[in-house]
Amino acid sequence: MAAVSVRDLAVTYAGVGRDVPALSGMSLEVGDGEPIAIIGPSGCGKSTLLLALAGLLPADAGEVLVGGEAIARPRRRTALILQDFGLLPWKSVAHNAALGLEVRGVDASTRRTVVAEALERLGLAEFAEAYPGELSGGMRQRLALARALALDADLLLMDEPLSALDALTREDLQNLLLGIWQQRRHTSVLVTHSIEEAVFLGRRVVVMSPRPGRVASIVDNPGMGEEGYRETAAFLERCVELRRLLAAEGAFRDATLAGGVR
């Protein structure tokens, strides 16, 4: 069980010289096994929210519950994938994938079996002994996923996991992410800057306000996961709707003003 509820969460960073409120009055419910996408202006606190969900940042106010329990430290079956994938360049592919299990004290032979299976599933089996530096961007991303799968995560938190990839690889991995979710039905929170990605991978898409971030609006997206959804009119409609909502939050302000008068 990995339903998530965020209640009136506030997180403030002690910045250099002044405090930076990153989240304030953030509330959000994610059902068990529900995939949601989060999108919002740059700097609105999306990464901060994920770190709080992962139990890596203390809340200044409010609370975060996962599976009904308040989160104060990292939880066993939560997997976090950061933008640069969080791989350790000094460990082999197999060792990177096994890291979560090792840290949790799983014995070596179980680790080997589980990791071999996860690498196999993500098409990395023949690279088990390679180092991350020898992998392409898409393969690194798949390795980060393998690590999450090896943990048997029931809550997958992803911070712009595909933004560093080229368009083709990205679409390939979006399909992979969808396929894995359809198979495992884990709770999934995906932070992204791409409207299409949010609509493709989020059963609901959460739009956040500028910093300090809270939920500005939520777009229901019941068609997500349907065969060929990308090509449907409903998909495009959702994208247009999201673009409008984001514009209302000022997400494109910097872009339109670039070179103009402020």
Next chain:
Amino acid sequence: MNAWLRRIGGYAIASAVLLAGWQLLSMAIGSQALPGPIPALSDFGRLFFSDLLPHAGISAWRVVASMTIGAAIATPLGLSIGRSPRVDAIAAPLVFLTYPVPKVVFLPVLLVLLGIGNLPKIALITLIVFFQILVTARDAARGIPASAVLSVRSLGATRWQVFRHVVVPAALPDIFTALRISTGTAIAVLFFSETVAGSEGLGYYIIDAWSRIAYSEMFAGIISMAMLGVVLYELLEVAEARVCRWTRVER
């Protein structure tokens, strides 16, 4: 295998260039105090097993012991200081105040306190290596990307596991670089301390030959000292290649 051959070939060519330069220089200067490489090398061969090797062995053990002790204490300490802003607030000024003080000035004190055997020499070199590694380890620990630490912590890693899986391996290449740089300093200080006190080690051997005006023997000692440096350097290289295998694939 090929890489080894190329390496040995490199050393052969470099030695030939150095020896030729040395020969020219000694002919140009024409002083007894700078004999050519031929008498020096023939003394090197003649005295290798009887004198040079025993003295070199003692010098090597002093340097290796000092560098091992210095690195073994400074690495964990420096990494801990670098990882904890609170400890760093106190430790950093302490380090900055003491680091620039040339540690060789403490040799007389160490001689008085520890006698004239191995101990004062090892203590002095350890002190110098310690500071170089300490400063490097601290900076390396501060430079570790937050995302690497966060992703490992998100897996539930304890502080100690973060250290073991992230901080130590991330800092190792920098530590090896510091060790290589320290080798030069360590051998220089070793020479100095061996000339000041005691009757063992290459430093003593060189200064003793000098006082006997046996210049080609003196240069045989200098060649031994240079070779000691090369051996240490190469050992570090081999150790790094084994411990930091991943740096060779990093783009």
